[in-house]
Amino acid sequence: MLLQNATLLTTFLRVESDQLKIRSFQAQNVEHREKKTATAAVGEGLVVSIPLDGVIDVPKEIVRLTKQQQKTTKQLSTLTERLRKPGFSAKAPPEVIRKLEAEVASTEEKLAVIDGRLIVLQN
Numbered sequence: 713m714l715l716q717n718a719t720l721l722t723t724f725l726r727v728e729s730d731q732l733k734i735r736s737f738q739a740q741n742v743e744h745r746e747k748k749t750a751t752a753a754v755g756e757g758l759v760v761s762i763p764l765d766g767v768i769d770v771p772k773e774i775v776r777l778t779k780q781q782q783k784t785t786k787q788l789s790t791l792t793e794r795l796r797k798p799g800f801s802a803k804a805p806p807e808v809i810r811k812l813e814a815e816v817a818s819t820e821e822k823l824a825v826i827d828g829r830l831i832v833l834q835n
Contacts, residue, residue: 749832764833774833781826788819 749761764770794800795812804812 751832770833774830777826777830777833781823781830784819784823784826788816788823791816791819 749763751761764773791812795809795816801809
């Protein structure tokens with residue numbers, strides 16, 4: 713089905729047709745993917761990978777992501793310190809604590825995504 717819609721995908725993804733690789737795979741082959749690619753699971757057993765070389769300026773993206781990583785790490789540290797302050801949980805209303813814990817979890821997820829992107833680009 714995706715192969716039949718390759719033209720639509722190239723338009724949607726804003727890539728040239730030679731940059732689009734569509735592969736179906738089985739779970740044991742998930743680890744076999746090209747380096748420096750944007751990869752997304754688009755369905756059960758299906759991944760779309762787009763080579764990034766020539767699509768983005770990889771060194772500039774690494775710099776941008778590194779700055780974002782540093783900012784997000786600092787933000788996470790600030791949130792975590794606030795939660796760990798003595799007496800905070802004793803004084804703060806439960807909804808404030810839950811909100812802060814959710815913000816910590818969200819920031820951790822964001823940082824994990826940034827870290828993952830950096831790993832792909834630096835390899």
